[in-house]
Amino acid sequence: MNNYIKIKDLPSVVLTVQEAIALKSDPYKYKKLGNHKTLVMLFFNASLRTRLSTEKAAKHLGMDVIVLNVTDAWQLEFESGVIMNLDTSEHVKEAAQVISQYADILAVRAFPSLKDKDKDLSEWIINSFVNYATVPIVNMESATGHPLQALADAITIEELKTKQKPKVVLSWAPHPKVLPHAVANSFIEMMQTIDVDFSMTHPKGYELNPDIVKDTPVIYDQNEALKDADFVYVKNWSNYKDYGKITSQDPHWMMTQEKLGTAKFMHCLPVRRNVVVEDAVLDSEQSIVITQSNNRTYAAQIVLKKILENG
Ligand code: CP
Numbered sequence: 473m474n475n476y477i478k479i480k481d482l483p484s485v486v487l488t489v490q491e492a493i494a495l496k497s498d499p500y501k502y503k504k505l506g507n508h509k510t511l512v513m514l515f516f517n518a519s520l521r522t523r524l525s526t527e528k529a530a531k532h533l534g535m536d537v538i539v540l541n542v543t544d545a546w547q548l549e550f551e552s553g554v555i556m557n558l559d560t561s562e563h564v565k566e567a568a569q570v571i572s573q574y575a576d577i578l579a580v581r582a583f584p585s586l587k588d589k590d591k592d593l594s595e596w597i598i599n600s601f602v603n604y605a606t607v608p609i610v611n612m613e614s615a616t617g618h619p620l621q622a623l624a625d626a627i628t629i630e631e632l633k634t635k636q637k638p639k640v641v642l643s644w645a646p647h648p649k650v651l652p653h654a655v656a657n658s659f660i661e662m663m664q665t666i667d668v669d670f671s672m673t674h675p676k677g678y679e680l681n682p683d684i685v686k687d688t689p690v691i692y693d694q695n696e697a698l699k700d701a702d703f704v705y706v707k708n709w710s711n712y713k714d715y716g717k718i719t720s721q722d723p724h725w726m727m728t729q730e731k732l733g734t735a736k737f738m739h740c741l742p743v744r745r746n747v748v749v750e751d752a753v754l755d756s757e758q759s760i761v762i763t764q765s766n767n768r769t770y771a772a773q774i775v776l777k778k779i780l781e782n783g
Contacts (some may be wrong), residue, residue, distance in 0.1 A: 488778075509534075517613075521768050522768065523539065525772055529770070546561040581612035583613065584653075586715070625738065625764060626662050629703055642707065644675065650716055671690070673693070675692070732753055
């Protein structure tokens, strides 16, 4: 595997999930694979889980790790042919090549603007690194996708499912901030890939990119959608059509113990208690959010392992 930008970069999702579960029981098995190799992680945005789990994953493989919060570096220019006489000090063309001299793998987190839809959809930041870096690139959440999170979610479902084809529902939740579509997009793509009975529920008007949703059933009645669910993945996203706007904060969409029934509760974290989900759910045995975040390490580790093995 050359890069991990999207789920489709994995040679086989099913095998990768099994390999990640195997790594979890013996995380240091390949501790020599990454000797004298360096992972550089670039953060344009905040992170808790992605930063720590990816660093831990790299260290399991024996890699050295360097982290750069981009706010501490020179402000980057991404446009071609621009006269750089304003705020930007360094072009990504130089920066990506320079970083590539210090890195064997470069991981990038860069959220969308949520203001310019076409620009966000073009994935201009991560694709600039793909274009100008000379080492493999790993997506640690880009404008439209969070494939490491989705891989961790697939691992979690595989570990905890009690039937061959569980029912999985993605349920929108209210949130006071304008949030990206990346986690929901990648979760949808992952559920379309693995053997689950998948559907989603959200208020009318909150339809996601049709090129991603495809023929996934959307059930607008949340209670009907949640009926007999085995796993309920709760996530807010801002409006996609009325791009980057909050057009509903309806608290009735918050996940409650009553609505959850006997399903397992999933969320990528961080989560706002009693806005997105009530305390009773997060504090119950049905919540598997801590397992999900633990699996972020093994998702990152299997991805780094496949890239290192590719040479
Ligand atoms: N789920 C996730 O990506 O968490 P962080 O934003 O804390 O990295």
